[in-house]
Amino acid sequence: xxxxxxxxxxxxxxxxxxxxxxxxxxxxxxxxxxxxxxxxxxxxxxxxxxxxxxxxxxxxxxxxxxxxxxxxxxxxxxxxxxxxxxxxxxxxx
Numbered sequence: 435x436x437x438x439x440x441x442x443x444x445x446x447x448x449x450x451x452x453x454x455x456x457x458x459x460x461x462x463x464x465x466x467x468x469x470x471x472x473x474x475x476x477x478x479x480x481x482x483x484x485x486x487x488x489x490x491x492x493x494x495x496x497x498x499x500x501x502x503x504x505x506x507x508x509x510x511x512x513x514x515x516x517x518x519x520x521x522x523x524x525x526x527x
Contacts, residue, residue, distance in 0.1 A: 438481070439503055441510075444518060446493070447486045448510040450503050455480045463501065475499050483510050485517070493517055 439450040456477040465471055475498065482497030483506040494513045500506055
């Protein structure tokens with residue numbers, strides 16, 4: 435697994451990794467009609483990501499069923515938005 439991209443979003447760090455996908459993922463990717471087969475939700479895809487705070491503490495990650503960097507970023511942005519939203523809820527108590 436190697437880092438393929440690093441992004442920053444709303445004060446958080448996103449590291450995107452390129453990884454060796456599981457056989458189930460590769461088989462699904464090679465199908466002519468992917469809608470005809472069950473999606474491999476628990477298989478490691480070609481990419482994964484970690485979201486960390488400014489101190490480097492990993493707050494969230496996902497390494498399963500992701501096939502490209504753009505999907506990693508979309509998921510990480512959503513994770514960060516949820517972290518910020520939940521932080522605001524906890525800070526209001």
